[in-house]
Amino acid sequence: MLCLSQCILDAVEEEKENMFHPTDQIKLKQVKFESYNDLYDINFEQLDIMGEIKRIEAVVKSLDRNHISREAYRSLARIEHSIPREEAVSTTRQRINIEMRKNIPLTLVDLLQPTIFEPITEEPHITDNAVITNILESIGILTPETSTLYIRISGDGRNVGHKVKHVMVTMTLLNDLNGLQKPDNNYTLVLYPGAESYESLKNALTPLISDLSILKEKGFDQIGGNHWPVELFFSSDWKFLSICLGIKAANAQHFCPWCDCSKDEINTSTKTINKSMDEIKDNYNQINGHIKKPLFYMIPLQNWVCDELHIFLRITDRLWELMLSDLRREITNEEIWKEKILLEMQRLKITFQFWREKNSNNLSYTSLMGPDKLKILKEFNLIAIFQSTERAIQIQELWNQFNELYILMQNMQTTGETFRYKAQTWLNAFLAPSKGHPNRSNFVRGMYQIQDVTPYIHVLVNHSRVY
Ligand SMILES: [Zn+2]
Structure with a gap:
């Protein structure tokens, strides 16, 4: 086949100047042959x-x-x-x-089997001192012999595409506050497909848990260099946190990761962290709400943090639901208030729809992204929806006050004390009782009830820390 190709090439080279002008620069690029069902492409060019x-x-x-x-x-x-x-x-x-x-x-692990692995020895993986010094210098915020390495472990079960779920555990160095959001400063430690569950996490995290225990206890020894003490933190959304802590879900009677609060006293605003990791790790089955040994038992409970933006957004969901039930009470014809809400959403340029679930016939609506939720909290005009202007203003005030909490949370200057005071004031407004007699003209309807308070509200008011 190659010989035949060579003949064709020679023939073309010989004949081309008889038929074309030399400036046309005719070149043979390819010859194709077929023999029975086999196809052959011969290319004439320098192989790149x-x-x-x-x-x-x-x-x-x-x-x-x-x-x-x-x-x-x-x-x-x-x-x-x-x-x-x-x-x-x-x-x-x-x-x-x-x-x-x-x-x-x-390291690949079998999620259904306990993991067998080699624990890290005293030697860290990066033994080249120049590399370590380089990293430390490039971070530029650590002082040998004084700084503690603040390491935060974060966990997340997320949807990749529509159906596939992935569990991801990452770490970041909290010392570099300015670099926290940059992807370069977040390192993936564990990644696997599937939904988060205690058993799969336990199997996947065994090597990491062992490493973290050693790091916590001994700190990080730089070969031929300094010793760095390590303090560990854990951060995630509520669901992931409750799995890693081995507690029941948020709707349980004893729901709080940090204190002994029960559902019956969820309106309290005076709880502090009154459980300790030492106690939980040894006697978890004697503590209300705890059902399994915490996975990250080496991280003290006050260093477990539920993502604050996540808490905020979940509370805005609650405020929205409560506003809808107010509307239902006021205007019985659903179509009227649904139409008004859709118009208001149009004004705010937010894509939003209502629909009935096929099986339960329950009313559902578009679940919005964070920025849209915050926009509604700030700009949604309740007076345009409600018949009672008075009720609309009451709710609007509660929403505004909540939005102020969000602004406070974002402000680096806010102290924990100020935030807590404002959050408590907001909870009082949330639970404001009715005033006057229902049949008299001076009657003012109260806001919401104790059963309307969610675990997220409890955590925001009682356990928020502003860093
Ligand atoms: Zn609590």
Whole structure:
């Protein structure tokens, strides 16, 4: 086949100047043959090896990114001969995997089995002193012999796409407050597909838990350098936190990760942290609400933090629900107030819909993203929705006061004391009782009841810390 191709090439080279002008620069690029069902493409050009490698790597990247299976690609490559063969793609993929394994060592764990692993020895993985010094210098906020390394472990069960759930545990150094939000400063420690559960987390986290215990106890010894004490923190949303702490869900009688509060006294604003990790780790089954041994038992309870923005947004959800039940009481024809809400959403340029669930016939509505929720809290005009202007103003005031709490939380200058005082004042307004006699003209309807207070409100009022 190659000889035949060479003959064709020679013939073209010989004849081309008889038929074309030399400035046309005619070149033979490719010859195709077919023999029975086999196809042959012969290309006439200098082989660009680097270019070809790059092209195959780009194919691997594109296959991974778009979840295209090996079989699918193979069948495509059979139809379209100009794309790289599946075998070449597969070899390149293996080479990339080997290189990645060298650069980022990964431990694979079986989520259904307890993990067997080698605990870290006294030697940290990075033994090159120059590298460590470089990192410390580049962070620039640590002073040898004085600084403590504040390490925060964060956990998250998130949806990737519509159906796939991933559990991710990351760490970050809290010493660098300005760099906290940058992705470069968050390191992934554990990642697996599936929903978060106590057992899967326990199996996946065993090596990490062991490392953290050692770090907490001994600190971090820089080879031939300084010793750094370590203080550990944990942060996540409520669900993840309750799983890692081994407590019941937020709707349990004893729901609070930090204190002994029960549902019957959820309107309190005077609770402080009155449980301790030492006590929980040894006697969890004797403590109300605790059902399993905490996974991160080496992190003191006051260093467990529920993400504050998450708490805020969950409380705005509650305020919204309570506003809707106010509307239901006031205007019995649902269509009237739904229409008014839709108009108001249009004014705020927020995409929003109501619908009836197929099975239960319950009323549902679009679940909004954080920025839209905050916009509603600030700008939604309740007077345009309610028949009673008085009620609209009451609710609007409660919302405004809550929005002020949000602004306070964001302000780095806010002290914990001020925040707590304002949060308590807000809870009092939330629970304001009715005044006067219902049949008299001076009657003022109260706001909400103790059963309307959620665990999130309890935590915001009693256990918020402003850093
Ligand atoms: Zn509490």
